[in-house]
Amino acid sequence: MDAGAETGAETGAETGAETGAKTGAETGASASVERDQQGRVLLHGLTRPRLTRWLADELGLDEVAGRRLWHALYRQRASSLARVRGLPPSVCRRLQTRARVDALTLAEVRASADGTRKLLFDTDAGARVETVLIPGPRRTTICISSQVGCAMNCQFCLTAKMGLHGNLSAAELIGQVVVARREFPELPPIANVVFMGMGEPLHNVDNVIAATRVLVDQEGLDFGARRVTVSTSGLVPAIERLGRESPAQLAVSLNATTDELRDWLMPVNRRYPLARLMACLRAFPLRPRERVTLEYVLLAGVNDSLEDAARIHNMTEGLACKINLIPFNEHPGTEFRRPEDAVVHAFRDALRERGVSTSIRRTRGDEAMAACGQLGRPGERRARPRRTIPPARLKARLTAKPA
Numbered sequence: 001m002d003a004g005a006e007t008g009a010e011t012g013a014e015t016g017a018e019t020g021a022k023t024g025a026e027t028g029a030s031a032s033v034e035r036d037q038q039g040r041v042l043l044h045g046l047t048r049p050r051l052t053r054w055l056a057d058e059l060g061l062d063e064v065a066g067r068r069l070w071h072a073l074y075r076q077r078a079s080s081l082a083r084v085r086g087l088p089p090s091v092c093r094r095l096q097t098r099a100r101v102d103a104l105t106l107a108e109v110r111a112s113a114d115g116t117r118k119l120l121f122d123t124d125a126g127a128r129v130e131t132v133l134i135p136g137p138r139r140t141t142i143c144i145s146s147q148v149g150c151a152m153n154c155q156f157c158l159t160a161k162m163g164l165h166g167n168l169s170a171a172e173l174i175g176q177v178v179v180a181r182r183e184f185p186e187l188p189p190i191a192n193v194v195f196m197g198m199g200e201p202l203h204n205v206d207n208v209i210a211a212t213r214v215l216v217d218q219e220g221l222d223f224g225a226r227r228v229t230v231s232t233s234g235l236v237p238a239i240e241r242l243g244r245e246s247p248a249q250l251a252v253s254l255n256a257t258t259d260e261l262r263d264w265l266m267p268v269n270r271r272y273p274l275a276r277l278m279a280c281l282r283a284f285p286l287r288p289r290e291r292v293t294l295e296y297v298l299l300a301g302v303n304d305s306l307e308d309a310a311r312i313h314n315m316t317e318g319l320a321c322k323i324n325l326i327p328f329n330e331h332p333g334t335e336f337r338r339p340e341d342a343v344v345h346a347f348r349d350a351l352r353e354r355g356v357s358t359s360i361r362r363t364r365g366d367e368a369m370a371a372c373g374q375l376g377r378p379g380e381r382r383a384r385p386r387r388t389i390p391p392a393r394l395k396a397r398l399t400a401k402p403a
Ligand code: SAH
Pocket: 156, 157, 158, 195, 196, 197, 198, 199, 200, 201, 231, 232, 233, 251, 252, 253, 255, 295, 296, 297, 326, 327, 328, 329, 330, 331, 372, 373, 374
């Protein structure tokens, strides 16, 4: 865990050779394998080429054995290495001393009346990780966390109040998905993964890229690349890396249409202002029919005017994108409010009338505090996040006193 990283840290290289868009090639993966405190390798942290290489180097096993272990981990969702289909018991015994399957322990499940489930995992380091399962009629979406807490300090987000406690390893990212598939076979198949839980995924970009490759591996978890989405507050260099090195879809939390407002709501904007962010999105490699998603949290009286809608249209002209409006989910201590439904609908209609493809995200998981921006235990705060001063013209519009 590397706590204390700076807000908006440069997580990726600024430049770098163009490796060809969306090849998913093994570039940029860190060389060492993840191990637990007993020195056992955390298997969920390895992409398939790296698992094969590790088995060859450490146990002298061939590619066939690698494939069998991979199938056990991801098709059979094995939780132990005591018996692996197709591997002799002697090999399993050696594996058990050197490797481990689950990096996380499922500690608690909280269900909401709307069917949403919040999963609470414990890490070896004693941290709590939150994952949300959102069942739909045919498919379940899993919303996974990428960090414990977050360093980005977005003013409207509950997780931000915790500060950053650390990154999740690739094994901990994949573990959330594998354990959920293993433990909830009664749900519609878990077929969508969104990196929209706690944390800023692109502030943990190496592990997130590795995890997206494991998710889409057709011999394993086999998520369609269209069904894996990484959401970011806008770390431009890491977005560029994601475009080169990951098959995942990109979502960006826009949330404001002027630098003045975005500088305040999302301090990352001071480092990567809107013009730079939008230029990076225009350059983002997309396959046919793919689009970038722009998330826009609607905050009453702050960013929900029809002028904002018009500016979104102007900013996104020529960009293959769709807008996902998220009516603000209130949480204790926040000074922000959710706009009336009529305002939300008018905002959507103003975008649609201009030809911008727009949807409204339905609030789910509210009563289990599992909705967008409601994850985390701010009581656990470590680094005290700075409160920033709102632009003067907005002060009067904020309805409640901050906590
Ligand atoms: N850090 C990443 C991943 C988090 S995704 C990112 O910023 O994109 C969580 C989404 O929920 C983001 O779009 C964020 O802007 C939004 N959000 C945060 N707090 C919220 C709240 N209280 N109500 C509604 N949406 C919120």
